[in-house]
Amino acid sequence: MDNIGLYIHWPYCARICPYCDFNIYKSKSDTQAALVNAILIDMEHWRRLSGPRNLISIHFGGGTPSLLLARNVQNLIEKAKSLWTPTDNLEVGLEANPKDVNKGSLLAWRKAGIERLSIGVQSFDDVALQFLGRDHDGKLARRALELAVEIMPRVSADLIYGWKGETPAILQEDLQTAMASHVSHISTYQLTIEQKTAFGQAEKRGVNKAVNNDCSADLFEQAIATLSQQGFEQYEVSNFSKSKDARSRHNLLYWQGGDYAGIGPGAHGRLTVGGRLTVGERLNVEGRRLATIASLKPNAYISCVKNRGHGINTQEKLSAKDWAEEYVLMGMRIKDGVFLSRYEHISGQAIATEKIQQYTKAGLLTQQGDRLSATPKGRFVLDALCRELLL
């Protein structure tokens, strides 16, 4: 059987952060039951679409899924496990706001089946947290990590860098504090300014909210150096882990071109049908690759499930070109890179050898047999590098 992962999007947040452009809505507790029921029904539709599969991950993302009642988390996990065949090392992860993390919630999530917690720390610096419009402070973030590592088998601290006013010293303090908490995984995301957000509007008025590109690259370089010196491997552009087991298996599914059901308002999914797909191996890619997007607004999603039995709003068959490009754009983000034969198999054409040689010579690419990956230097210019390879 092929593998599948399950992404469940919980779109509500207690408040909206000024830089966030995800599909999010102000939290309404009265809609929790209706949305959970819709997600449960949608899951059955996805099972009909995918057929029997090995379930390798369940990921609760958002929004703020730590606002979900633990009993709802448990019902969703149980349902997924009853529809697909859970693998022995099934990853069950949840993204949590530090404010929702306490001994009681951690024990309840653990009992519900969560084994990996990804905590949106962003920073431990109170000035940074205020600037980013967060509703927690540094002390609360430290306490959340401290408790989480005691109770959860795997914990990730998610940090943001590149906000206007950030200094190397502040970043260093954030990294050191995260590492001192004994988490096994750290994500460092660059603050990007999206037009429709409050930060985007401020930038339009001439108020800078992020540092310039050069400064951001320096901060990123500093993060990589600091984390790798302490034994965190940069297995993906923004993700660092202490061991292989600490890596996010769900996110690896995205980066390796695997299949995942995208359930909940606005969730994206990918499904290979009518053929075989084997993640991490060289070939076996046949059939069609479907790209789905669920109805965006929670009420529209609930109505869609009620009227049609599923929440999918758009479903398109990716062309061979789009499928192959996505495979490279996602796959080159990870240290392991992509399989050239797989790209060729999907697209029907090979990446030009001269280009590979040219960028290998320039120190941006490295090739080992069939596997092509970006060097640390190449990862700094990854988008441009991939565009060149795909021309």
Ligand code: SF4
């Ligand atoms: S950054 Fe996280 S908590 Fe803030 S609005 Fe976005 S999803 Fe919600």
